[in-house]
Amino acid sequence: xxxxxxxxxEELFYKVLMIISxxxxxxxxxxxxxxxxxxxxxxxxxxxxTQTPKGGYYFGKEGGILNAIIGSLYLSGGATLLALAxxxxxxxxxxxxxLKQKNVVNFIRFFLDLLWGVPxxxxxxxxxxxxxxxGLRTSxxxxxxxxxxxIIPIMVRSMDEVLxxxxxxxxxxxxxxxxxxxxxxxxxxxRQCIPGITTAILLAFGRAIGDAAAVLFTAGYxxxxxTSLSQPTATLPLSVFFQLSxxxxxxxxxxxxxAVVLTVIVLIISIASRGFSMKYQKN
Amino acid sequence: xxxxxxxxxxDLNLFIGNNHILKDINxxxxxKKLTVILGPSGCGKTTLLKSLNRLTDLYPEVKIQGxxxxxxxxxxxxxxxxxxxxxxxxxxAQTPYPLPMNIYxxxxxxxxxxxxxxxxxxxxxxxxxxxxxxxxxxxxxxLKDPASALSIGQQQRLCLARGLSVDPDILLAxxxxxxxxxxxxxxxxxxxxxxxxxxxxxxVTHILRQAKRVADYxxxxxxxxxxxxxxxxxxxxxxxxxxxxxxxxxxxx
Numbered sequence: 435x436x437x438x439x440x441x442x443x444e445e446l447f448y449k450v451l452m453i454i455s456x457x458x459x460x461x462x463x464x465x466x467x468x469x470x471x472x473x474x475x476x477x478x479x480x481x482x483x484t485q486t487p488k489g490g491y492y493f494g495k496e497g498g499i500l501n502a503i504i505g506s507l508y509l510s511g512g513a514t515l516l517a518l519a520x521x522x523x524x525x526x527x528x529x530x531x532x533l534k535q536k537n538v539v540n541f542i543r544f545f546l547d548l549l550w551g552v553p554x555x556x557x558x559x560x561x562x563x564x565x566x567x568x569g570l571r572t573s574x575x576x577x578x579x580x581x582x583x584x585i586i587p588i589m590v591r592s593m594d595e596v597l598x599x600x601x602x603x604x605x606x607x608x609x610x611x612x613x614x615x616x617x618x619x620x621x622x623x624x625r626q627c628i629p630g631i632t633t634a635i636l637l638a639f640g641r642a643i644g645d646a647a648a649v650l651f652t653a654g655y656x657x658x659x660x661t662s663l664s665q666p667t668a669t670l671p672l673s674v675f676f677q678l679s680x681x682x683x684x685x686x687x688x689x690x691x692x693a694v695v696l697t698v699i700v701l702i703i704s705i706a707s708r709g710f711s712m713k714y715q716k717n
Numbered sequence: 718x719x720x721x722x723x724x725x726x727x728d729l730n731l732f733i734g735n736n737h738i739l740k741d742i743n744x745x746x747x748x749k750k751l752t753v754i755l756g757p758s759g760c761g762k763t764t765l766l767k768s769l770n771r772l773t774d775l776y777p778e779v780k781i782q783g784x785x786x787x788x789x790x791x792x793x794x795x796x797x798x799x800x801x802x803x804x805x806x807x808x809x810a811q812t813p814y815p816l817p818m819n820i821y822x823x824x825x826x827x828x829x830x831x832x833x834x835x836x837x838x839x840x841x842x843x844x845x846x847x848x849x850x851x852x853x854x855x856x857x858x859x860l861k862d863p864a865s866a867l868s869i870g871q872q873q874r875l876c877l878a879r880g881l882s883v884d885p886d887i888l889l890a891x892x893x894x895x896x897x898x899x900x901x902x903x904x905x906x907x908x909x910x911x912x913x914x915x916x917x918x919x920x921v922t923h924i925l926r927q928a929k930r931v932a933d934y935x936x937x938x939x940x941x942x943x944x945x946x947x948x949x950x951x952x953x954x955x956x957x958x959x960x961x962x963x964x965x966x967x968x969x970x
Binding site (some may be wrong): 533534535536601602603604605606607608609610611612613616617621622625626 | 767770773774776777793800801804806807808810812814816817818826827830831838878879880882883889942964
């Protein structure tokens with residue numbers, strides 16, 4: 435009887451603990467979203483997302499943050515594509531070609547995890563050194579290179595985790611049909627994991643678009659929309675940063691409006707990816 | 718040496734880490750017969766089967782010594798072109814793993830990676846192999862559906878058709894009915910009986926009654942060693958070894 439009571443109270447204890455932590459997470463998330471919405475929505479206007487800054491924008495005059503929106507999309511899009519070109523082959527290589535050499539794969543994993551832990555400001559500083567070495571100025575290209583380096587470990591490890599879950603039997607089936615390793619990787623593994631890989635790509639994109647430190651020294655900042663890779667570009671996180679550091683309250687509120695734009699972009703992309711991967715999974 | 722040997726295994730030893738999994742395997746597998754590898758779970762049956770088309774390459778820590786000859790070719794020789802060799806051996810796993818594509822593409826995958834692309838040729842092959850496994854009538858109207866939508870028994874027959882599609886002369890089957898319900902199980906078993914006139918089949922099973930129903934030749938394994946091998950009649954009616962005898966009479970627990 436006593437024992438049963440103990441078990442029941444234990445059950446209750448963990449249940450309460452679980453509810454508390456769930457509530458904390460939800461409240462924190464809602465608090466962030468509500469606070470940027472409350473502060474940002476009044477300042478958010480159509481002109482803000484369709485115009486580049488006019489003279490005196492940072493003193494509360496007319497204009498918008500289109501330069502930062504487009505700049506961020508260019509930069510994160512470019513960096514994601516570049517990172518994808520490196521990450522996907524590496525992740526497949528680790529899980530198909532190097533099956534037999536577990537030590538090599540584990541070493542790569544360890545190395546990538548270390549890189550994942552490096553703060554993005556360090557990537558920014560490294561990107562800056564790289565720029566000096568290559569003779570680049572602050573530009574879209576330099577930003578793309580730096581951010582790509584920064585998201586490669588994230589992308590590879592997320593893809594790796596997905597590819598690891600593929601049952602050995604599927605690999606055996608593919609090999610038994612006379613597939614080479616590359617055919618197994620690209621025709622079977624990739625297809626099997628499309629939803630997970632899409633998620634990995636978008637996770638990396640989300641990190642790329644939200645990071646300020648990596649682009650601080652490398653992409654620069656400008657009021658214009660870049661028309662070539664060699665021009666500097668504005669980005670949303672830096673746009674938020676610059677407007678928030680302004681002493682003028684109106685400009686500060688625009689910083690929150692910019693944050694709303696950034697959040698909405700990330701939201702749209704994750705929802706779109708969900709829809710895409712669900713549709714693909716059915717085929 | 719038996720007449721019409723297809724696969725000749727000589728001094729095969731296999732280690733996983735420090736565990737000696739297969740011990741001094743020496744056996745011949747007859748051509749166009751159904752050979753059953755029989756034995757209790759964990760005796761190395763599946764490992765032996767996977768050695769035959771070198772799927773052991775996929776596992777870290779596996780060390781393999783000895784030779785497996787298919788004709789004159791040593792399958793285990795590092796210089797052997799393994800992808801070509803694997804095409805000569807269809808594999809049917811314990812649970813079906815359809816490729817992540819539709820039914821039609823599952824059958825044509827092996828042909829397409831060999832460079833066959835003509836639509837008419839592929840259509841004909843799909844029908845032919847699906848008929849071979851008596852699946853055609855069940856799926857002919859939904860060839861473009863994902864293979865994962867089929868029932869598990871249908872998936873297993875699809876996987877068999879897929880294995881046949883690369884025109885192998887050997888079929889390897891690893892407890893092919895163990896995940897299936899009794900009806901699907903019987904269907905698959907009957908297919909094997911039908912196919913054994915044209916293919917050399919090696920089937921792993923621990924189901925004694927199944928072995929008795931289908932086997933022409935039996936290899937009895939215990940703890941990584943071959944205890945006894947011979948024709949089905951000889952093994953089931955007059956086993957020489959005491960261990961074989963107790964397993965076959967069901968007194969082995």
